Amino acid sequence: MAPILNVGIVGTGIFARDMHLPCYKSFPDEFKVVAATNRTKSKALAFAKIAGIPEDKVYDDLDEILNDKNVDYIDAMLPAQFNLPTVQKAIAAKKPIILEKPIAANLDQARELVKIAESTDVPVGIAENWLFLEVIDVAKKHLERIGPIVAFIHNSTGPFISHNKYLTTSWRQHPKHIGGFLSDGGVHQLGLVISLVGEFASVSALTKQVRPQSGTDDIVFSTVRVKDSDVIGNFTYGSAFGATEKSVFLKIFGKSGTILIDLSNKAKPVVKVRTGETQETASDEEVYPVETDGTNGVKAEFLNFHEAVAKKDKTLVRGTPRKTFHHLACVAAFLESSSKNGDSVKVQEP
Ligand SMILES: NC(=O)c1ccc[n+]([C@@H]2O[C@H](COP(=O)([O-])OP(=O)(O)OC[C@H]3O[C@@H](n4cnc5c(N)ncnc54)[C@H](OP(=O)(O)O)[C@@H]3O)[C@@H](O)[C@H]2O)c1
Structure with missing residues (x-):
């Protein structure tokens, strides 16, 4: 090197x-x-x-x-x-x-x-850095096995942590960047999802602010259409809830199987694969624990x-400005859609 x-x-x-x-x-x-x-x-x-x-x-x-x-x-x-x-x-x-x-x-x-x-x-x-998560490579190896992707659910939800060292930074509490925490951490989540299912074409979303400390909206619930395909999905993100178990998973449904990427325990992520077109022909679940370097x-x-x-x-360079523009553009689309009471909004191009 x-x-x-x-x-x-x-x-x-x-x-x-x-x-x-x-x-x-x-x-x-x-x-x-x-x-x-x-x-x-x-x-x-x-x-x-x-x-x-x-x-x-x-x-x-x-x-x-x-x-x-x-x-x-x-x-x-x-x-x-x-x-x-x-x-x-x-x-x-x-x-x-x-x-x-x-x-x-x-x-x-x-x-x-x-x-x-x-x-x-x-x-x-x-x-x-989430573009480089080890789980992405592991999941990619199995994507073909589940047939064409039909849909996905991404859920990243967790409890508000009042002693979070990052929360105390004043620029986060009074964000000059759109979406505040939704873009701060949301672009990571979007990087993971989009690396596996493709870029978003349009979204219908509702966002809202749960915590005054967030400075602006801090949760998003959305429905998504993927570009140049008929894949649809859900993207849900927020760490501003009351007591709840942290739950971070991406489930990708294919015509002949499912991949679940579970990052709820960041130190021990796991990819689970089940193949088969129907319940009757479903394979046993394959479980792939993923080694991480903790960064x-x-x-x-x-x-x-x-x-x-x-x-x-x-x-x-893998984290290109063009690729990461799209992630911020998705957040912008969530906010715009929410301001229109959930109307479908196209994700802007660079
Ligand atoms: N990839 C990730 O997972 C991840 C995780 C955490 C943070 N980050 C990113 O890392 C960056 C720093 O975040 P942090 O958590 O380290 O926050 P931080 O401790 O508040 O650091 C912010 C830095 O920006 C400087 N700064 C703030 N306002 C400024 C201004 N008006 N003019 C010039 N400099 C200014 C600060 O200088 P002072 O010391 O003078 O305040 C400080 O050096 C952010 O871009 C954040 O998104 C990324």
Whole structure:
């Protein structure tokens, strides 16, 4: 996987410290975190200490870190409304960049981001790490066995957790990005579903806000039509309910069988397959426990971006702006449909 790529961190918040930094450190032959910048410099300095970044590589702003010739690429972890201006500057400086999800704060910004990313050879990735979940590859191996897909149900529901470390961030409580938590976590769920059943053409949805802390609507119940096919489905998402067991599953119904991907226990996901056209001919259930590295795809996502940057080949990036635009566009469609009392709404194109 050589060479070692030097990473510059933009935004040294919770996820930078608790997930990205440990993941980079676990690949010493591939990555070295060499520089950082953050709006509040004291936090960047504290981050630098644990990352082993010298103080003179803690920069005052984005321009300075982009000017550092030793930085091979930028890893930006900012509220989504800052993604577009950050990408614009990175591309102008010819620095590859991977940005946290959602792609942008709204579809206008996201569209512009797709446009500029597609007009350059500089690799640009959106860090939707669920695109790299191990369960996707396992489920894909069995998809053909259940015949043409007919329908699906995706359910990701859980109890409100008042001590969630992410909930306390003020930009989440007063979101400038559409959908607040619905796009924050929802794009991950959509990434999983769409990787297996295809992009959504239209949705009919109702959304609503259960918790004041969410800042905006935080649950969605929807019906979906899949693009270029006759597949239909349900997409339900929310973690703002009262006490309930966390339940995360995608069930894909085929003409000759069913696949169930159960992520309710994130540490022990499982794929279950049953084949047969009828109850009388149904096979016994096959159960495939899936090994995970506990990072929800972040490590695999980093290795993918490493390859694209090292080979100077942006076509290798799997979390493309175009792909992740669609996930935000689905959230936008849920919200628009709900504002029209559940009318069917087309999912916008980039
Ligand atoms: N992929 C995932 O599963 C996952 C999980 C969690 C988070 N994330 C993503 O990671 C990113 C950071 O989230 P987080 O949970 O780490 O939140 P966080 O701790 O609040 O970090 C946010 C970062 O953005 C900076 N920031 C906030 N407002 C700013 C502004 N007006 N101007 C410039 N910088 C500003 C903050 O700087 P200050 O220190 O000065 O406030 C901080 O560095 C987000 O994009 C989030 O969606 C992804």
